[in-house]
Amino acid sequence: MGPDQVGGGLLRSEGGQDVRSSPGTLNGTEGLRAQNLSQILTMVHRHGPLSRSELTRRTGFNRSTVGALVLALTGKNLVRETEPTGGRVGRPSPIVEANPGIAVLAVNPDIDALTVGVVGLGGRVHARVRRETDTLPTLDDTVRLTGEIVADLDPVLAGLDRLLGVGIALPGLVNAGTGRVLVAPHLGWRDTDLTGPFGSALALPAVAANDASLGSLAESIFGAALGVADAVYLNGSASGIGGGIVTAGAQLVGSRGYGGELGHTLVSPGGSPCHCGRSGCLDAEVRLERLLEAAGADGGGIEALERLLSGDPGKEVLAEAERQVGLLAVALVDFVNIFDPELIVLGGFLGSLVGFAGARLEDAVNEASLAGRVDVRRAALGPELLLVGAAELAFQPLLASPA
Structure with missing residues (x-):
């Protein structure tokens, strides 16, 4: 079931037409109205x-119901x-747009x-403001620096019109329900x-x-995985590699909400030590700093790597990039065999690396996996x-209950 679909029984709408109501919602006019606004x-x-008219088609509501709901949200x-815009025959249907002036702060700490x-x-x-840190930041350091950046963003x-809250994407195991970090190993939290x-x-x-889970969510809603029911997403940051799995249109989160730690897939037995205690994990072998160190670069993050790979990176960088692409392919083959996705999305x-060797990576995955292309x-x-x-994540309360 997609993000705009609802299921359950039938109730009478504001315009008199039967419309669907989700299981577990309040019955009656107010409960139905709140659901429809959402x-x-x-x-x-x-x-x-x-x-x-498109909202009418997608929801199945009648025109008067859609008009009343849009008026309430306006x-x-x-x-x-x-x-x-444009010359259309007949009475044009107004265009409805979410107000971008209703906003949240988004925070992504990394090492x-x-x-x-x-x-x-x-x-x-x-x-968007990215501020590099000279040392590994503590949680207190990160909160303080966030406050300083937000103060600098005052003109924005x-x-x-309204600032609703703060959403945090953290490279680590986070209990989204309680807001507690179990462990962010590279940060030491x-x-x-x-x-x-x-x-x-x-x-x-x-x-x-978790940052990778949120990246998977964003790509499913606004990005490369839009409309794809079964996808695997991997994000690579300075902290390492995390993942997200979407199956049948829903995120796989696991019994405690920590599912998707795909970076701890074994790709090189006896390889580099990983912070999880094993050796040869994808997270330990395929790393941003290895690529930057091969070029003699000191920091700069993903933007620096982009400039490096798009120019003349040199033999050492090319060799390291090819090594990492090969190991990444090993992991992706495992993910295809386990989850049978129709799409793999790679971020960070x-x-x-997709920009550098995407065709070779895709061919290597499809040649070795058991499933279809x-x-x-x-x-x-x-x-x-x-x-x-x-x-x-921060918008969820508003989207669930705009009333």
């Missing part, structure tokens, strides 16, 4: 701008309506830098409250989840990927 807002947030300043963004409804990134924030300090410092409600510095694509959202994913 459906319209989520639809224009994730797929908009959409005309009223009154709350959550959506805006504009007249369509080499802190990235903070302002993201509006519709996935619009108003601002002043132009918003263990068994600590994550959302509490951010919420207190920024005076906003804060939510958090793994996306840079799978596409390997680069993440579409680029450096904004994890910010958009973190923002989606």
Whole structure:
């Protein structure tokens, strides 16, 4: 079931037409109205701008119901309506767009830098600031630096209609329900409250989840995996490699919410030691700093790697890149055999490797896997990927209950 679908019984809409209601929602007019507002807002947030006639077609509501719901959302300043452009025959249907001035802060801490963004409804990134750190940041350091960046973003924030909260994409095991970090091994954060300090410092409600899981969510909604029911996503950052699995349109999260640690797949027995205690994990063998060190580069992150691979990288970088592509292919073959996806999406510095040798990587995966052919694509959202994913997490309360 996709993000805009609902299931369950039938109830009477505001316009008199039978419409579907989700199991577990309140019956009656107010419960139905709240559900319908949620459906319209989520639809224009994730797929908009959409005309009223298109909303009518997608929801199955009648025109008067859609008109009433859009009017209610407009009154709350959550959506805006504009007249369509172009010469169309007949009465034109107004275009409904989520208000990008309703926004959240998105935070992505990593071992080499802190990235903070302002993201509006519709996935619009108003601002993105990446600030490199000289030493491994503590949680307190990260909260303090986030506050400094947010203060610098005041001109952007002043132009918003409303700031709702904070979404945090963390490279580690995060309990999204409690906001606690079980372990962020490369950062050295263990068994600590994550959302509490951010919420207190920024005076906003804060939510958090694993960065790769949020990247998978963002690519499924706005990016390369849009409309794909079965996909595997891998993100490569300075901290390492994490993953996300979407099967039958739903994210696989596991019994405790920690599913998707695909970086700890064995690709080189007896290879480099991994922080998990084993040797030869994908996370230990395929690393951003190895590529940068091969070029003699000191920091710069994924942007530096992009410039490096797009120019004349030199023999040492080429050799290291080819080595990593080969080991990445080993892991991807395992994922294809286990999950049978139709698509693999690679983000972060793994996306840079797709740009470098995407065709060879895809061929190697398809030649060795048991299943049918799978596409390997680069993440579409680029450096904004994890910010958009973190923002989606923070938008969930509003999307679920815009009333």
